[in-house]
Amino acid sequence: MKKYLVTGSYGQIGQALIPAMLERYGKENVVATGRKRKIPLFKEHDVIYHRLDVRDQFGLRSLIVEYDIDIIIHNASVLSATGEKNPQLAHSINIEGFYNVLEATRELNLEQLFAPSSIAAFGPSTPLENTPNNTIMRPTTIYGVSKVYSELMGEYYNQKYELNFRSLRYPGVLSPDEPGGGTTDYAIWIFYEALKRKMYKCFLGPDVRLPMMLMSDCLKSTFDLLEADDSKLTDRSFNVTAMSFTPEELAAEIKKYIPDFNIVYEPDFRDKIARSWPQSLDDNEARKQWGWDPEFKFEKMVEVMIEGISQKLGIDQK
């Protein structure tokens, strides 16, 4: 069995990924790391956890050697909205941190580096409808710039050193866990506010269409690419998507469950970010090269989110 190290493991994705990895690969083969000293939930489930800042060269290499790590899943990142508030921090964590992880993977000859990218790697000059896998990438946020950097460096190390780099351009990922400061976060907070107050003030305009997927599809795509046969991959970075919708469409679907739900729109700086991103993605390369096939569409996603967040809030929807 391979041994995995996950960075940024207590983020929105890590909170779902770590339990799924324990089940799939076994507790003894997963090392979770993050910036917090302790994670009570991980302690409860006996997860191997270490404090690690991804910029710490010595700390990262020590853990790789101590646990004889084969594969790194690099999830530590500053997301789009937080990055725009502090571009220097985003540069330091997303670019310098990524370089540290990439170099450690090369120097210690690890088997694979998986580092998620994002739809934010695209920009206003990209064809924004049905965006192809390989197209213009000139993002206008520091987050997007850092994702293009990671993709290109990963691909360069793949050509130069045969480093097994793989990346997914996740769209907005939806789960009942708190999102980490991105632009697609509205599509999670809307459920919380609809269930708690029947009212949501949306920071995007009503018509901003963005690609999204439910967390279970995010995990499915991650495991599928992690475990894909290398000889079948002609790309290293892939578009993946399951649906696209606007805030207006999402609010209308939520109203089917909460008829007196109300939404108002007060677009802020995130509206401009969102309008520079794809409205929908062409994920045919992922489908062709490693069999990507999402499970959850829009209506089912809304049902799952209402159920999950009601449970979290202790609200009985029946």
Ligand SMILES: NC(=O)c1ccc[n+]([C@@H]2O[C@H](COP(=O)([O-])OP(=O)(O)OC[C@H]3O[C@@H](n4cnc5c(N)ncnc54)[C@H](O)[C@@H]3O)[C@@H](O)[C@H]2O)c1
């Ligand atoms: N959630 C989404 O909708 C989404 C969409 C596209 C791409 N992604 C990508 O997926 C990955 C995981 O995203 P997420 O949603 O879990 O993000 P998140 O913000 O919820 O979690 C990131 C984690 O990284 C940690 N972190 C920040 N700086 C660190 C540092 N210096 N050292 C170690 N840890 C650090 C944070 O504490 C946090 O726990 C990121 O690369 C992100 O860009 C996420």
